[in-house]
Amino acid sequence: MSGYPGVGTVLVIIPTYNEADNIRIIVERVRTATPDVDILVADDNSPDGTGAIADELAAGDPAVHVLHRPGKQGLGAAYIAGFGWGTEQGYDAVVEMDADGSHAPEELPKLLDALAGADVVLGSRYVKGGRTVNWPAHRQAISRIGNLYVRLALGMPLRDATGGYRAYRTPVLGKLELDTIASHGYCFQVDLAWRAHREGFRVAEVPITFTERERGQSKMSSSIVREALWKVTLWGTSARWVALKRAVAGNGPAR
Template structure:
């Protein structure tokens, strides 16, 4: 794994009320999208930096990322040795941000489904919250160009998560997020092995269990126009199994605390 093409430049105070912000964009075969999405981020939020975490894409995404970084000191590239999954890419990006003194990290997809133009609203919410989730399933949120099957799957996954785990987030699988660095420092990321849907549930659940303040901001989620989706039945099955286990553990912990034999909720 190699590091950034650039040395991060200190911005003039970063994003107001939030500090130095790094947008992490994991990529694998996103050569059709990466130029467009990075340009939109830089236009929408000029004060933030961008890290493209590329898993050695065979379509040349990494080379395009290097070109972008060479032309803009606020764009950086993390070359990873191969396809290791979304969760691993984000964890690597979080570590990169921590080592360089960033105050907050944004998760954003490379395919355009997360509109960079909505990033300032998420960052504004981050002034008073520890975690901000760009939510499709709160009032004002919506999804464009999804088949009914995907809508049912996503909404059903979040509903099941709320019911099974007692986790009061309406869009538990959302991937457009802002994490303040103190949250990431607390979440024991070296123990996170989840991917896809499950990775987002896992991190949000850990943040909730530690008592961090989570807010949801409505977004418009648009299905990708170019390239292939990375969603698979394996990712969905992993989420179902893990959520069921976590829910059972949470209920057991509640029973133990009620009987006076369990540990207190971490905070």
């Protein structure tokens, strides 16, 4: 376990489900782009043999590890399991990265350099310098409108709270009550960003290029989008109600 300058030991968590066509490629790219980080493949018992391929990679490289999970339980659950594993092993920081190549490992140093002066770093498609490549127009519209709604509903000054390429210092995760998270997909990412923002952690955004996957099938679904819309509305309404009650209590007659 080596370290990244200014950050310490880093674990890149790559959740997988049926990513046999991609896992060798993404692991090789991470190891080439950032030799000083370790990798954890969190596989949800992929029927296409992704877990077995990950085991082969781990057998030939001490920086690659595999967490076998009993079945498909969602992106959020896979990351939380990976966070727990990384914390138990004593890593100073953990990174979320998709297996399909949409998150370029070559941009990981950019995130880690920013983490040297922050607690959480989000790879952002919607800050200056960020962009998307080969993404269908309807997916980009959903993403942009969703992020605008998140900013308005939650009052977070983040341009890309739904993105899944990000880095956390592990002490931050211990403050976010991960055992109470039941969100998936977009909503999981918003939930973590919202919790970090409310706790007052330093959350930074750096521009990334998001590229639509070339191999395999996207896990995104309309149910994940609906979940995000419902929960963000609920969180925003609840936060405003709590703020209103505090304001009324503060301005009311003394008791």
